[in-house]
Amino acid sequence: MSADVQKLVRMANQIATFFATQPGDTQAAEVAGHLKAFWEPRMLTALYGHVEAGGEGLSPLVLRAVERLRQPAA
Amino acid sequence: MKDFIIPGLDGAPAFSDRDFGTPERHSHRTVTLTIDGFEVSVPEGTSIMRASNTLGIAIPKLCATDNMEAWGSCRLCAVEVEGRRGTPASCTTPVTPGMVVHTQTAKLEKLRRGVMELYISDHPLDCLTCAANGDCELQDMAGAVGLRDVRYEAPVGGGMENHFLRRDATGAPNPEWLPKDDSNPYFTYDPAKCIVCSRCVRACEEVQGTFALTIEGRGFDSRVSAGMSGDTFLSSDCVSCGACVQACPTATLQEKSVIAIGTPDRKVITTCAYCGVGCSFEAEMRGDTVVRMTPWKHGKANRGHSCVKGRFAWGYATHKDRILEPMIRESITDPWEVVSWDEAITFAATRMRDIQARHGVKAIGGITSSRCTNEETYLVQKMIRAVFGNNNTDTCARVCHSPTGYGLGRAFGTSAGTQDFDSVEHTDVVIVIGANPTDGHPVFASRLKKRLREGAKLIVIDPRRTDLVRSPHVEAAHHLPLRPGTNVAVVTALAHVIVTQGLYDEAFIRERCDWDEFQHYAEFVAQDRHSPEAIAMLTGVDPNELRAAARLFARGGNGAIYYGLGVTEHSQGSTTVMGIANLAMLTGNLGRPGVGVNPLRGQNNVQGACDMGSFPHELPGYRHVSQDSTREVFEKLWGAVLDREPGLRIPNMLDAAVEGTFKGLYVQGEDILQSDPDTKHVSAGLAAMECVIVQDLFLNETANYAHVFLPGSTFLEKDGTFTNAERRINRVRRVMMPKNGYADWEVTQLLANAMGAGWTYTHPSQVMDEIAATTPTFAGVSYEFLEERGSVQWPCNELHPEGTPIMHVDGFMRGRGRFIVTEYVATDERTGPRFPLLLTTGRILSQYNVGAQTRRTDNVVWHDQDVLEIHPHDAEVRGVKEGDWVRLASRAGETSLRALITDRVSPGVVYTTFHHPDTQANVITTDFSDWATNCPEYKVTAVQVALTNGPSEWQVDYAGQAEQSRRILPAAE
Structure with a gap:
């Protein structure tokens, strides 16, 4: 894993760690919302790329969030 | 005048x-x-x-x-x-x-004349050559009471005592005469002119709260004295705030600038460009020379008070280091070439457009300055969004208060402090957490100390024993010296005590907050694992003290929380901000004077820079770029299509630069190389870019990596507004023409127009009109309005025509206040055998931020280098003695500086400041950051300290590189 991907993984996991502690069942949506609101598209693209490459090191909550983000808008 | x-x-x-x-x-x-x-x-x-x-x-x-x-x-x-x-x-x-x-009356006339006669009999009559000539209350009063004669002259041959004659008529030295004390770089104390009115002593006590001055002796022997006998003003506890000089009715305490120049002939009201308190000053002028800056008594932030920086440290404006002509260079290894404005702007615009042609629209961006005006900041983000065509704009708030924006936005619905500074006059219990106001926000600290002397109670949560914990006539009821990085655990434990002991304000919560969220939150904090006892091992805080502090805050009357970068600059910065919001809501401390959540902003216009849409995800007024309705407002006015996706934040820009997808940066008034964490990463990012445009007063550290240097202007040279920590919009007024030729907003306009913008602003007031037209919270703001009112706190619009001193009075901006669960998560930055100590960083009173301004003033007499504070125990086991050179190393890098041994820091914790580029404390800090905002974790770095012989290899290399990159080609003949 390259250093910049490693950094994105850490940042994404940090976000997931926070929302995982929040009540209710919207954690994945919250993580997805946060990524969408604050991450520049090329960061998201790199994250998606990493998920496609196996998503090493990413927390399950991030993986669920990415899945939501990549669903075509209904 | x-x-x-x-x-x-x-x-x-x-x-x-x-x-x-x-x-x-x-x-x-x-x-x-x-x-x-x-x-x-x-x-x-x-x-x-x-x-x-x-x-x-x-x-x-x-x-x-x-x-x-x-x-x-x-x-x-x-x-x-x-x-x-x-x-x-x-x-x-x-x-x-x-x-x-x-x-x-006849009786009063006689009486007053007699009093004046006695005063004048012991005062030199050198009025014509006195520095206070024309500005002396003693002189004025002599005139007012009609004093025409002084009968008490010292007889020839001695026999009558006075304080002002150096020798008596026989030539013998006068034992009562004392020489001038000119130890302070900014003012003199001439005992010969003193009338012992005690105004200086009282100013030091009542206004500043330092108690450095006293009247020594009694009767005829009474003298104003700084510190202990044998002290000078400089060696005493005096903090050089200038309150005594302001108060002195004679020339006894006199600004050296007035002695050198003469009395001013006019005054212009303006706003200080140092910290986020945003003090109003009178720039007292003669021609276009500033004679002195004096605090304006009607300034609502400072109420007539000042600190050493605003009052005295403005000499950088005319410092010889200022660069006044634009410069360019092909490569950062070349020397600078001085060129015309036209050439520099064309060079910059061409390079930026060329990068975009080759690498895409999003390959460039810019950084707005929290030191510049609202109008300037607005224009920079406008240029980036509308002319560059992307949202790659960020500001130094990224590295200081971005978690405040996020955290308070989530909890209350708006990203701003809830009170005005006057609010502190109604406070009964104050929590100061992660802030050192006596150094970082001195004028607010004086106002706070005044309230504490009136009986308000203080709780300090800080790894260091800051001055507020114990100083003359101020003592914290509780100091919780937590381990750096454990803010969330401590704040949650405070809430644990309040909830489990039933000390919360149920009526407030039911009326103002989401009750279901509260119940969930209450259940969370009530868990035993959040009790003060359970977290004591982790935080190092005495559980009994913590419990007592929680009870005091919940039941002590009006409770206010003031916080600084010790809260935000952590990997859980945003979580702590939300925890603070929870504490305020739990105890019902919002929506009236004396309470509230008060972020102490670092720079003069951090609040304004955030308000003005400097962040990559937000348009002015904190509206997300994805909101179609908001974008439409600006698209229509600006005639450009705006990107609906967020742009890159500063650390992301640097990452993208290292990766090769980000190639051009316009930096207005910020020194990211010195102020941002992990210097080596920042320099690698900058070095990878093809066009770095730095607009600044000086060749700062970032300029070492720049291709274009555009000279900036000081706050004395332009019109505009700053918004301080209490959301107060204050006017900045031009008192002299820009020495570099243009105000900063004009430079931005030149660059934007060279890139095809077609802007036609001729005065910053037009920019403010545009802000008001597009941003609902500023709808009522105009220069005309500010002329009339002096200042106003946003929101200022139809709903709040007079502005908003206190927010959330009848309900939160977002409707109901949100309680957010704040689980403590340890930072990844941990101590271990290699790096067993925790480094935390901060500021000192006399220096400001990266020191670009204050290092170019006489303020260096108080702090000429950064030092490492280390506990005696940690020093002893390492064989470190006071003043030794020590090597400070982390996994990111190492630097060397001198040690100061003090028990202000706990064992295991070391502390330094980042004011001097030759120390570069940020070589040490890591690239860890706040989970929500990427605000860097400056406040926690695992380090090791060891004895060394002098500057590190890196420091020597860096100094060499800096010198190389600052070469300027001699002008062509």
Whole structure:
């Protein structure tokens, strides 16, 4: 894993760690919302790329969030 | 001085320069009396002197002034009151109903003349050559009382004592004469001119709260004395705030600039460009030379007070290091070439457009300055969004208060402090967490200390024993010296105590907050694992102290929380901000004076820079770029299509630069190389770019990696507004023409136009009009409005036509306040065998941020280098003695500096400042950051400390590189 991907993984996991502690069942949506609101598209693209490459090191909550983000808008 | 520029009608009572002699009193009861035949009604408790002044009748005085309590020592302000015996001092005598006062009678004339005669008999008569000539209250009073003769001359042959003659008539030295103390770089103390009115001593106590001055001796031997005997002003506890100099009615305490230049001839009201307190000043001018800066008594942030930076440290504006001509270079290894503005702007615009042509629209971006005005910041983000065509804009708030924006936005619905600074006057319990206001926000600290001396209680949560914990007449009820990085655990434990002991304000929560969220939150914090005992091992905080602090805050009356970068600059910065919001809501401490959540902002215009849409995800007014309705407003006005996706934040820009997808950066007034964490990463990012444009006063550290240097202007050279930590929009007024030729907003406009913008602004007021037209919270703001009111706190619009001193009065901006669960998560930055100590960083009073300005003033006498504070125990096991060179190393890098051994820091914790580029504390700090905002974790770095011989190899290399990159080619003949 390259250093910049490693950094994105850490940042994404940090976000997931926070929302995982929040009540209710919207954690994945919250993580997805946060990524969408604050991450520049090329960061998201790199994250998606990493998920496609196996998503090493990413927390399950991030993986669920990415899945939501990549669903075509209904 | 006749040509005052005063907001509002000239001489309007609200902004009058008149000294009313004693402070204003607030009372529901008014008292009506007659003075010299005129009837006047004033609040109960008002002095006769003040009542008289409200009528426009000035009573002669020397020891009284209206920013401190009456003292009654000079006896000059005597009056006669019908039905009363004697001649009471009008400053110490309160008005009573029906009182009949005479301020000028034959008896009073004689009495006052006698008093003045005695004063003048012990004062030199060198008025013509005195620095205070024309600005001396003693001189004025001698005139006012009609003093024509002084009978008490020292007889030839000695025999009469005085303080002002160096030698008596026989040539023998006068033992009462003391030499001038000119140890302070900014003012002198000349004991020969002192009339012992105690104004300086009282200013030091009442206004500044330092208690550095005293009157030594009694009667004829009375002397103003700084510190202990043998101290000078410089060696004493004096913090050089200037309050004593301001208070002195004679030339005893006198600014050296006035001695050098002469008295000023006009004043212009403006706003200080240092910290987020945003003090109002009068720039006192002669021609286009600043003679002195004095705090404006009607400034609502500072109420007539100042600190050493704003009052004295403005000399950088004319420092020889300032770069006044644009420069360019092909490569950063070349020397600089001085060129015309036209050439520099064309070079910059061409390079930026070329990068976009080759690497895409999103390959460039910019950084707005939290030091520049709102108007300038607005224009920079406008240029990036509308002209560059992307959202790659960010500002230094990224590295300081971005978690405040996120955290308070989530909890309350708006990203701003809830109070005005006046609020502290109504506070009963204060929590100061992660802030060191006596150094970082000195004027607010003075206002806080004043309230503490009146009896308010203080809780300090900080790894260091800051000055507020214990200083003259101030002592914290509780100091919780937590381990760096454990804020969330401590804040949650405070909530645990409040919830489990039933100390929360249920009525407030039910009325104002989401009750379901509260219940969930309460259940969360009530868990045993959040108890003070459970977290004690982790945080190092005594559970009993923590419990007592929680009880005090919940039950002590009006509770206010003030916090700084010790809260935000952590990997859980945003979580702590939400935890603080929770504490305020739990205890019902929002929506009225004396309470609230108060972020102490670092730079003069951090608040404004955030308000103005500097962040990559937000348009002005904190509206997300994805909101179609908001984008439409700007698209229509700007005639450009705006990107609906967020742009890159500063650390992301640097990452993208290293990766190769980000190639061009316009940086206005910020030194990211020195101020941002992990210097090596920042320099790698900058070095990878093809066009770095730096606009600044000096060749700062970032400029070492720049291809274009555009000279910036100082706050003295431009018009605009700054918004301080209390959301107050204050005017900045031009007092001299820009030495570099252009104000910063004009430079941005030149660059934007060279890239095809077609802007036609001719004055910053037009920019403010555009802000008001597009941003609902600023709808009511205009320069005209500010001229009339002096200042206003946003939101200012139809709903709040007068502005908003206190937010969330009838409900939160977002509707119901949100309680958010704050689980403690340890930072990844951990101590271990290699790096067993925790480094935390901060500021010192005399220096400001990266020191670019203050290092170029005489403030260096107080702090000429950064030092490492280390606990005696940690020093001893490493063989480190006071003043030794030590190597400070982390996994990111290493630097060397001198050690200061002190138990202000706990064992295991070391501390330094980042004011000097040759130390570069940020070589040490890591690239860890806040989970929500990427605000860097400056406050926690695992380090090791060891003895060394001098500067590290890196420091030597860096100094060499810096010197190389600052070469400027001699101008062509």
